[in-house]
Amino acid sequence: MISKHIIEELSRIVGKTNILSSPAQIKDFSTDGTKLVFYPDVIVFPKSTEKVSKILALANKEKIPVIPRGAGTGMSGGALAVKGGIVLGMNKMDRILYIDKENMLCKVQPGVITEKLQKEVKKYGLFYPPYPASAHLSTIGGNVAECAGGLRAVKYGVTRDYVMGLKIVLPTGEILNTGTKTVKGVVGYDLTRLIVGSEGTLAVITEIILKLIPAPEFKKTIVLFFEDIDSSIKTVIKILHAKIIPTILEFMDELCLDCIKEDLYIPASTKSMLIIELDGKKSSVIEDMENIEKICKTESRAKIYIPEGEEEQKIWDIRNNLSPSMYKLKPNKVSEDIAVPISNIPEMVSYIKWLEKQYNIPIPVFGHAGDGNLHVNIMFDKTKKEESDKAKELVSKVLRKAVELEGTISGEHGIGITKAPYLDIEIPAHGIQLMKRIKKAFDPNNILNPGKIFCRSI
Ligand SMILES: Cc1cc2nc3c(=O)[nH]c(=O)nc-3n(C[C@H](O)[C@H](O)[C@H](O)COP(=O)(O)OP(=O)(O)OC[C@H]3O[C@@H](n4cnc5c(N)ncnc54)[C@H](O)[C@@H]3O)c2cc1C
Numbered sequence: 001m002i003s004k005h006i007i008e009e010l011s012r013i014v015g016k017t018n019i020l021s022s023p024a025q026i027k028d029f030s031t032d033g034t035k036l037v038f039y040p041d042v043i044v045f046p047k048s049t050e051k052v053s054k055i056l057a058l059a060n061k062e063k064i065p066v067i068p069r070g071a072g073t074g075m076s077g078g079a080l081a082v083k084g085g086i087v088l089g090m091n092k093m094d095r096i097l098y099i100d101k102e103n104m105l106c107k108v109q110p111g112v113i114t115e116k117l118q119k120e121v122k123k124y125g126l127f128y129p130p131y132p133a134s135a136h137l138s139t140i141g142g143n144v145a146e147c148a149g150g151l152r153a154v155k156y157g158v159t160r161d162y163v164m165g166l167k168i169v170l171p172t173g174e175i176l177n178t179g180t181k182t183v184k185g186v187v188g189y190d191l192t193r194l195i196v197g198s199e200g201t202l203a204v205i206t207e208i209i210l211k212l213i214p215a216p217e218f219k220k221t222i223v224l225f226f227e228d229i230d231s232s233i234k235t236v237i238k239i240l241h242a243k244i245i246p247t248i249l250e251f252m253d254e255l256c257l258d259c260i261k262e263d264l265y266i267p268a269s270t271k272s273m274l275i276i277e278l279d280g281k282k283s284s285v286i287e288d289m290e291n292i293e294k295i296c297k298t299e300s301r302a303k304i305y306i307p308e309g310e311e312e313q314k315i316w317d318i319r320n321n322l323s324p325s326m327y328k329l330k331p332n333k334v335s336e337d338i339a340v341p342i343s344n345i346p347e348m349v350s351y352i353k354w355l356e357k358q359y360n361i362p363i364p365v366f367g368h369a370g371d372g373n374l375h376v377n378i379m380f381d382k383t384k385k386e387e388s389d390k391a392k393e394l395v396s397k398v399l400r401k402a403v404e405l406e407g408t409i410s411g412e413h414g415i416g417i418t419k420a421p422y423l424d425i426e427i428p429a430h431g432i433q434l435m436k437r438i439k440k441a442f443d444p445n446n447i448l449n450p451g452k453i454f455c456r457s458i
Contacts, residue, residue: 002041002085006062010044010086013054018045018092029087032072032079033134034335034418040067040081045092049167049175049206052088056204056448057173059086065450066171068200070110070142073134075335076416078146078199082451088204090141097207099124104212105164105181110141110205114148117210126212129156131248132412133320141205147197149412151248151319154370155279156213158412160196167207168195171443181209194438199414200449202442216279219247221312222292224302225270229253229353232272233346235300236369239276240342242295244288248277249370250319253349256364259325263318267303274302274369275319322366323375329362330379330387334395334418339373340407351401352376359390373411399425415453423453 011019020026020043030039046052059066065085072079081087094111101124108117114135118128132138132150142148144166149158165179179185179192195203226232236249252273257266266273276292278285289306296302307315326333340348349365352374356363367374378394380387399409399422409426410419423432436454439446 002064006058006064007042009058010042010055013051013058014044014046018047019043029069029072029089030081032077033075034077034080034416036077036080036417038080038082039084040087041084043087043089045089047092049169052169052204052206053173053175055086055088056169056171059447060172060445063445063447066204066447067449068141068145068204070139070145071113071134071137073138074142074146074416075337075413076146076199076410076418078414078416078449078452079142080417082417082455085447090204090206091139093141093206094139096120099126099212101126103181104214105209106212107207107209108140109207110139110144112140114138114140114143121212122215125215127215128162128210128212130159130162133323136320140208140210144196144205144208145198145200146412146414149368149371149373151250151277151368153368153373153412154249155245155247160193162211163192163196163208164211165209166192166195166205168203168205170203171445171448175206176203179209183211197414199416199452201439201452202448204448216247218282218285219277219279220285220289221307221315222276222278222289223305223307223315224274224276224292224296224300225267225305226272226274226300226302227269229272229349230346231300231302232274233349233369235274235295235302236345237342238295238299239292240370242291244278244291246276246288246370247279248275249368250275250366251369251374252322252366253353253364255329255362256322256326256366259328259364260318260322264315270303275315323377326364326377326379329364330381332380332382332391334378334380334391335413336376336378336395336398336409337367337373337411337413338376338398338402338407338409339371339411340402340405342370342372344405344407345369345372345374348374348401348405348407352398355394355397359394361387361390361394363394368411371411372407396422396425417452417455420453420455 069079091111093109097107
């Protein structure tokens with residue numbers, strides 16, 4: 001519990017209108033995309049790097065936990081106040097500081113909503129490709145802290161590939177610039193890369209320099225329906241082997257289709273679907289489309305649907321709402337985001353579908369199949385002990401299999417608290433020790449987002 005005196009001090013730093021501490025206000029900041037609940041003591045909204053620095057210096061002196069928070073859409077509990085303390089709401093630092101068309105980069109504050117930045121840079125003929133399905137809600141700061149991946153990674157990579165430099169505040173309050181505005185730069189250790197994906201445990205990000213690329217001239221969506229799962233996944237591999245690199249290559253299994261069939265016409269006997277987006281020069285997009293159609297007709301026996309006009313956006317809206325729509329199946333879910341090398345996707349998906357039958361628990365699978373990232377949703381009812389126990393067992397089995405298939409336990413959601421008990425499936429003890437020493441070097445009093453990544457249980 002934070003004392004009245006500290007709350008007054010925080011109020012002096014950020015101003016009375018930028019601090020929340022009533023029970024109702026605290027409740028609004030007690031959860032995130034995981035739907036787990038932990039109550040902070042107070043929420044503050046700094047509006048400058050200097051204010052962030054003052055808050056951290058105070059918290060460090062008083063040894064109070066500080067939890068950076070963007071939009072609270074995180075899927076591994078990174079923004080949750082597991083030990084109480086101060087939630088640092090970064091969403092009021094939401095200015096695009098500049099867009100530099102000549103050097104194809106921009107500088108932004110962390111609270112900018114991802115999709116807003118994408119719309120702004122488009123006006124300059126530029127493109128910021130990382131596209132988490134939460135882009136309409138999540139912040140760039142949250143994306144950088146989680147190294148968000150999303151739908152376009154198959155062609156354009158993930159957030160880390162676009163972060164050129166950062167302004168950060170260390171847990172002790174010191175302010176530091178990392179990185180450069182140049183493509184090349186190898187001076188000292190790469191602190192920018194270390195902070196990207198550090199889940200708000202090493203530093204608070206207050207400014208971000210992002211690389212931009214020329215906006216593609218043309219894009220087109222294709223939807224493919226398959227009568228069995230195997231053919232759809234094999235088609236993913238066939239498309240990539242045909243040297244076609246789609247912007248997006250999304251996979252959904254039959255249970256996912258059950259969740260969206262009210263919104264989208266799905267031919268009878270469909271067991272799996274791929275949604276593909278191609279972009280680039282119009283002539284090359286059309287050529288790739290024709291080649292995909294050829295693969296579907298001659299090898300995959302898929303039904304093809306090419307949406308036009310508003311229907312095209314509707315497909316992506318349905319896709320982006322898929323995750324929440326799964327609660328139609330069961331009231332609770334554990335959402336895993338494993339990734340495996342693409343040639344191992346068929347084995348991974350077959351194993352999950354085998355587990356589904358063995359445990360009699362629905363496990364809808366969808367994902368960014370083009371880059372091997374699969375969202376495995378273990379659906380259960382937490383009021384039923386047997387189902388909760390099964391869900392826990394299933395998580396461990398799925399994560400172990402991903403690592404056995406030379407993949408990873410988290411492709412994009414991070415470790416936070418939900419995956420922390422499983423960290424040692426992938427990282428050996430001496431690797432975890434090294435990471436803990438890095439954490440200590442940044443944060444000697446363990447005030448910044450404590451209880452994340454290295455905790456053994458939720
Ligand atoms: C419907 C839905 C779809 C999603 N789809 C995807 C997807 O396709 N790909 C993907 O990668 N993720 C996805 N996510 C997960 C989530 O949106 C991302 O992890 C996103 O990057 C979180 O951003 P946020 O602003 O909500 O951050 P928050 O949830 O508020 O915070 C996430 C983490 O970042 C830290 N943090 C936030 N701001 C800062 C800062 N300024 N400095 C330091 N640390 C900070 C927090 O402490 C926390 O650890 C999805 C989530 C939902 C709900």
